[in-house]
Amino acid sequence: MKFKNVKNPNQKKVRRFVKILFPFFWIFLIWKLFPQKDRKFVQIQKTSKKKTLGLLVFSTFFFLGKKILHLELLALDKQKRGQGHGTESLEKLEERARKTGHNFIFLFSGPFRKKAHNFYRKNGFKQIFKVFFWKKVK
Numbered sequence: 001m002k003f004k005n006v007k008n009p010n011q012k013k014v015r016r017f018v019k020i021l022f023p024f025f026w027i028f029l030i031w032k033l034f035p036q037k038d039r040k041f042v043q044i045q046k047t048s049k050k051k052t053l054g055l056l057v058f059s060t061f062f063f064l065g066k067k068i069l070h071l072e073l074l075a076l077d078k079q080k081r082g083q084g085h086g087t088e089s090l091e092k093l094e095e096r097a098r099k100t101g102h103n104f105i106f107l108f109s110g111p112f113r114k115k116a117h118n119f120y121r122k123n124g125f126k127q128i129f130k131v132f133f134w135k136k137v138k
Contacts, residue, residue, distance in 0.1 A: 044076065044089050053080045056089060060102065069097045069137075071107040090123050097137045105135045 044054040054076035061068055071093065076086055097105055109116045111131050125133040 044085065053077055053085050054089070056093060058093065060100075066103040067101055068104045068106050069093070069100075069102040071105055074107075086119060087123055094135070094137060102137050105137060107133050109133060 038060055040056075040058055042056040042058075043052050044056060055073060056071070057073035058069055058071045061070055074086065074089060076089075094105060105125075107120070107125070109120065109131055117127065117133075120133045121127060123135075125135045127133055
């Protein structure tokens with residue numbers, strides 16, 4: 001009997017599937033290893049009119065002795081996007097992280113959210129793989 005190597009016809013599909021799911025595995029692992037009990041929900045409001053513009057959800061976890069702020073959600077009203085509210089929210093979040101002794105801000109963004117990825121890079125976040133972003137708190 002003789003074996004012959006044959007190329008798997010589904011190899012490209014499997015490789016693409018693994019590329020897409022691999023980052024989700026890390027998020028799941030971080031979620032299970034570092035439970036977040038202190039989740040905070042913060043409304044983003046315009047100070048002059050007290051109108052809600054969006055929502056921030058974040059929590060804290062510790063990894064290798066570092067205190068990390070995990071930004072879980074940054075959501076803005078569609079009509080208010082592109083007016084600097086998101087950047088201002090990230091700046092205030094970084095200021096809060098600095099005051100509370102965090103070393104890094106970490107977030108996950110879906111693999112197909114190109115506009116969000118550009119937004120985070122523009123605001124000083126470094127990209128890891130295709131979906132993880134982090135920023136050192138100064």
